[in-house]
Amino acid sequence: MYAQMVKTARVGVKPRDEMTEQERAFQDRVDANEKIEPKDWMPDDYRRTLIRQIGQHAHSEVVGQLPEGNWITRAPTLERKAILLAKVQDEAGHGLYLYSAAETLGVSRDELIELLHQGKMKYSSIFNYPTLTWADVGAIGWLVDGAAIMNQVHLQRTSYGPYARAMVRICKEESFHQRQGYDIMMKMAFGTPEQKAMAQDALNRFWYPSLMMFGPPDQDSVHTAQSMAWKIKVATNDELRQKFVDQTVPQIEYLGLTCPDPDIRLNEETGHFDFTPPDWSEFFAVLKGNGPCNKDRLKARITAWEDGAWVREGMLAHARKKAAATAAAE
Amino acid sequence: MTANVMAVEGNTLFNWLLRLGDNTLVLSHRVSEWCGHAPVLEEDIALANTALDLIGQTQMWLGLAGEVEGKGRDADALAYLRDAWDFRNLLLVERPNGDFGHTMMRQFLFDAWQNVLLNRLKDSTDPRVADIAEKAAKEAAYHLDRSRGTVIALGDGTEESHARMQAALDALWDYVGEMFLDDDVDRAIADADVGPLPSSLRDAWDGIVNATLNEATLTRPDSDFAQTGGKTGRHTEDLGYILAEMQFLQRAYPGATW
Numbered sequence: 001m002y003a004q005m006v007k008t009a010r011v012g013v014k015p016r017d018e019m020t021e022q023e024r025a026f027q028d029r030v031d032a033n034e035k036i037e038p039k040d041w042m043p044d045d046y047r048r049t050l051i052r053q054i055g056q057h058a059h060s061e062v063v064g065q066l067p068e069g070n071w072i073t074r075a076p077t078l079e080r081k082a083i084l085l086a087k088v089q090d091e092a093g094h095g096l097y098l099y100s101a102a103e104t105l106g107v108s109r110d111e112l113i114e115l116l117h118q119g120k121m122k123y124s125s126i127f128n129y130p131t132l133t134w135a136d137v138g139a140i141g142w143l144v145d146g147a148a149i150m151n152q153v154h155l156q157r158t159s160y161g162p163y164a165r166a167m168v169r170i171c172k173e174e175s176f177h178q179r180q181g182y183d184i185m186m187k188m189a190f191g192t193p194e195q196k197a198m199a200q201d202a203l204n205r206f207w208y209p210s211l212m213m214f215g216p217p218d219q220d221s222v223h224t225a226q227s228m229a230w231k232i233k234v235a236t237n238d239e240l241r242q243k244f245v246d247q248t249v250p251q252i253e254y255l256g257l258t259c260p261d262p263d264i265r266l267n268e269e270t271g272h273f274d275f276t277p278p279d280w281s282e283f284f285a286v287l288k289g290n291g292p293c294n295k296d297r298l299k300a301r302i303t304a305w306e307d308g309a310w311v312r313e314g315m316l317a318h319a320r321k322k323a324a325a326t327a328a329a330e
Numbered sequence: 331m332t333a334n335v336m337a338v339e340g341n342t343l344f345n346w347l348l349r350l351g352d353n354t355l356v357l358s359h360r361v362s363e364w365c366g367h368a369p370v371l372e373e374d375i376a377l378a379n380t381a382l383d384l385i386g387q388t389q390m391w392l393g394l395a396g397e398v399e400g401k402g403r404d405a406d407a408l409a410y411l412r413d414a415w416d417f418r419n420l421l422l423v424e425r426p427n428g429d430f431g432h433t434m435m436r437q438f439l440f441d442a443w444q445n446v447l448l449n450r451l452k453d454s455t456d457p458r459v460a461d462i463a464e465k466a467a468k469e470a471a472y473h474l475d476r477s478r479g480t481v482i483a484l485g486d487g488t489e490e491s492h493a494r495m496q497a498a499l500d501a502l503w504d505y506v507g508e509m510f511l512d513d514d515v516d517r518a519i520a521d522a523d524v525g526p527l528p529s530s531l532r533d534a535w536d537g538i539v540n541a542t543l544n545e546a547t548l549t550r551p552d553s554d555f556a557q558t559g560g561k562t563g564r565h566t567e568d569l570g571y572i573l574a575e576m577q578f579l580q581r582a583y584p585g586a587t588w
Binding site: 062065066068069072073074075076077078079080081082085086088089092093095096099109134184187188191192194195300301303304305307308309310311312313314315316317318319321 | 355358359362363365366367368369370371372373374375378379381382385386388389392405406409410429430431482483484486487488490491492494575576578579580583585586587588
């Protein structure tokens with residue numbers, strides 16, 4: 001899940017009798033599973049919340065290039081390098097669809113980027129962890145993209161049309177990403193002892209941060225109810241987290257690796273795995289900026305943007321000259 | 331295999347194919363260093379796409395080189411288990427990225443050359459070479475379209491972008507001459523009509539480059555000096571670092587499969 005702790009513009013669900021007639025009509029459309037389109041009337045809070053959510057998701061795709069990009073030049077075979085390049089290219093493409101979806105709500109890509117650079121908008125906490133070995137590239141595809149898909153599959157049915165349609169395209173590509181990640185993990189887990197050790201180490205480091213991707217426990221998630229009423233959130237944090245754990249534990253077993261949670265076990269009564277929750281103080285620290293890579297990631301993005309200013313200005317200046325020349329010729 | 335191809339000694343053909351594959355391999359590495367750091371998201375995508383195409387071409391050229399060599403080395407073995415002196419790429423492609431303008435100027439100078447070359451290679455008497463050229467030419471034409479457009483836009487853009495593009499052109503110009511240098515390998519290849527003499531590519535390249543620089547309002551450097559050595563394995567200091575990074579896993583964990 002690339003959007004965490006998205007503040008709903010209000011706390012709690014607005015009761016129906018407090019709604020204006022317009023708001024009631026809007027809620028009726030959402031309840032009837034109609035898609036809300038850019039030109040339709042929508043409550044300001046709905047618009048603001050969506051901008052935060054889609055913007056955060058877009059930023060995550062863009063910042064998410066960095067931890068994987070860290071291994072492109074060291075990919076161990078030509079084929080692995082080609083696959084990783086294609087994957088990172090997809091992520092950048094997802095960023096583009098999502099910024100475009102956000103733009104339909106009346107905010108420009110440049111404004112959103114500015115807010116990211118000022119630290120006023122977030123990206124997913126997961127990208128503040130380093131990629132230390134090649135197995136981390138596998139773990140990101142398997143666990144991180146796997147966690148993202150859990151949420152994004154639901155978001156294909158989200159109430160806002162452009163967001164839902166972007167999700168349909170993104171989900172297709174993400175499921176390919178997850179498979180390539182698991183494929184890397186299989187090669188590592190069934191490879192040499194050193195490779196297996198790298199795979200285990202990657203799992204150890206990415207397990208809890210992956211669980212954190214779904215956001216804080218439902219009891220502490222004050223924004224969930226309104227977002228669910230608006231159908232911009234379709235399942236709760238804990239529901240998705242449980243689904244992820246249930247899906248992932250058998251995959252860990254297949255790889256012959258050990259889950260870093262010593263207390264994980266199948267609960268015969270519920271049919272779900274009981275697991276140790278992540279250390280939420282670490283999650284909040286990372287969100288505040290105190291993860292292992294927060295400062296480096298943001299600095300890399302700001303540097304790219306600032307160093308590229310002359311390029312963007314040059315391109316625009318040329319485009320203006322060409323447009324002027326065309327106009328003069330007409 | 332045709333009679334003409336048989337006329338080229340295996341080692342000569344192998345060395346010539348390494349030149350083609352090493353060019354795309356090393357340039358792809360350089361371009362991929364941009365991942366996540368480009369001036370605008372569209373350029374991140376385009377650079378990754380270019381690097382990806384070049385890796386695909388590398389797999390084809392080095393794959394064929396390994397086949398021709400006949401010693402059981404595949405494209406990965408050639409890419410990851412040779413040292414710098416066995417690399418045969420042009421010095422141009424190993425030059426550091428510099429700023430975005432520098433990267434795109436390097437790309438343009440190479441793309442113009444590669445397009446002219448690939449179009450000639452489509453007529454190679456070696457059908458394997460002609461086949462790869464046919465596939466690669468489509469991508470290369472797109473690369474040239476893009477790098478040419480970028481050089482024109484930034485050359486013509488603002489005072490700053492113009493100055494940066496001129497500086498990039500001036501700095502890279504010493505590495506242009508090597509593209510058109512003929513040696514014994516090239517002559518043997520040309521004699522068998524497997525590929526053109528590099529010197530015979532110059533006029534067409536000049537045509538593309540002069541027209542582009544003109545539109546970009548950039549000045550072609552007035553120098554014929556050429557740094558050389560890449561084609562015979564004498565490289566700049568940069569290649570050793572590229573290989574140290576690129577080959578790290580294969581070298582640190584010999585025999586592992588990934």
